Amino acid sequence: MPGVATAIITGSGGLIGSASVEHFIAAGYRVVGVENDMRARFFGSEASTRDVSTELAMRHPDEFEWVELDIRDADGLMRLFDSRSGNRSGNTHGCPAFARLGRVGCPDRLRS
Ligand SMILES: NC(=O)c1ccc[n+]([C@@H]2O[C@H](COP(=O)([O-])OP(=O)(O)OC[C@H]3O[C@@H](n4cnc5c(N)ncnc54)[C@H](O)[C@@H]3O)[C@@H](O)[C@H]2O)c1
Secondary structure (H helix, E strand, C coil): CCCCCEEEEECCCCHHHHHHHHHHHHCCCEEEEECCCHHHHHHCHHHCCHHHHHHHHHHCCCCEEEECCCCCCHHHHHHHHHHCCCCEEEECCCCCHHHHHHHHCCCHHHCC
């Protein structure tokens, strides 16, 4: 959407991430969620956040997009950032992935 700022939220299906998605949508942002349901891999299917991600996408079809991507996939993240315009990001995925990105080289535009 031209003229609408984009917020990228990692861990967007999680407790903090999903609330952040709602917050930024209410504030007028278009939101891209980065979420790979790692929770299900850690804790089993009962801990999956897939339903939350699906529900967010259904509730906000024009404002929210869920990208199934591991935050540690630096190349994937670069492709995501290159393909979206935006000026904000939120990080709630529960692991120090941005620190890891820092070790492999984190461009200034990935820092918020
Ligand atoms: N819940 C709280 O009250 C609270 C309070 C303070 C700080 N925090 C911190 O906020 C962060 C998020 O907490 P939460 O309660 O929302 O956790 P959560 O487990 O509900 O959400 C984390 C989400 O990140 C996703 N995720 C994990 N690894 C990923 C990866 N590599 N790539 C993409 N997605 C990935 C998970 O699938 C999950 O949906 C944590 O660092 C937590 O320590 C939480």
